[in-house]
Amino acid sequence: MNKFINQKEAASLFSKQAETFTVIKNPEGIYPLCDIVPLAEKIEKPLKQVKAVVCDMDGTTTTTEGLCIHSLEYMVRKITRRMQTSHWNGLDPLVDYPHIIGNSTTRHVEYLIETYGKNIRENELKRSFLDAALWFLTNGEDDQRIKEVRQNLIALNCNVILEFAETIKKQSRDTKIARQKLPDTVLSSCFKAVQPLSFTQTVKMAIDIYYQRYHEILAAIDAHKAIPGMDRSDSLIEPMPGIGIYLALIKGLLGDEIEKLIPLLTYAYEQKAGKPWSGEEDFIRKLVHTSRIFEKHPAKIAIVTSSIFYEARIVMTQVFQLLKRDAESWPLSIERKSRILETFSTVKNGYDAFVTASDSNEIRLKPHRDLYSIALHQMGIHQNDFDKVIGFEDSESGTIAIRAAGVGLCCAVPFHETKGHDLSAASFILHGGVPEAILNHYSFIKTGAGL
């Protein structure tokens, strides 16, 4: 193959690669303006064998919706100095939520600044940003985030915070440093340096305030400590309905005993779909057959997320604690249950690959294929076997990324916040989520497939 070809040859070579392409607009400053990417042909029929599953984290495997919304609302409260509900009721689920879930953090924060900008108290914004920056510099655990905070401070001429943080770290013997109050002299020099504030600067500062709250909560969850200023922690991070059973099924841990989990599966379907489940008359026979196939040929599974590793590690550790707790009550034989509990004991035992934004870069996250390609590579799935892979996603960009990575059987599992997304890249749209994939599609394995 020639290394340099002309436009005509490129067009010819390109058209041979796929029937459908996607156009991905690149961020400003990136060449070229857009990438034109071939998509794997859609697979809409069941497979003879499933070798691997690639699965998005937030919105598909877990919900951290409560955590993100809380942190965004906290940020708005901080910068508008309305911490009490008596001053402001908070974000409106009907009006605000469609704009703050399912897109990039920058986009979510831009929306909130556009919407609530008129209530911002400029000094509160600056003070909260500087507090957040200091927290990351003295307590932050993710290097990339710390780097971004440093860049922000330098861009806003607030280098004095960097020096102040260094002094605190030198004086402290502990790795965990108690929250510090910024001296008035430091604050006033920064207040003068940061003015006037542009929209972009305001958004950048607000993003740091949001992330500080988000990471402060994650750190508390990780350390099994109470969350500062909050008494509800259970509903912030939870597995999506049916995820535990699906993991156990494709890992070949259920065998004939899947029949005993049908009431749990139908309940999980109803939770997800919000309506009663109905299926074929002989679904039990087909379901058991599928489970036996997985028992003989377990599939590999990867989690693929645009969250950074620090966030994904804590979220998934919490999810696995809940999965293990749930599995303890499953009505299964002792032998099977102990193998399942062992699998759910750590995230590493449950997944064959764990791919996060930290494995790539902000400019190459979904809808680019990179994270999914890395996952397939890490699991050792050869290109010839991409037609034996299933992908699960809840968002438009995620479904495109799966197809762009060469996986044709893409399932969209929308939840109420991503219902407005264009999910046409997916072969199947499952409002009943993963339980629907198991109960109605027999995990996309041909029901006549031999054992």
Ligand SMILES: [Mg+2]
């Ligand atoms: Mg998602």
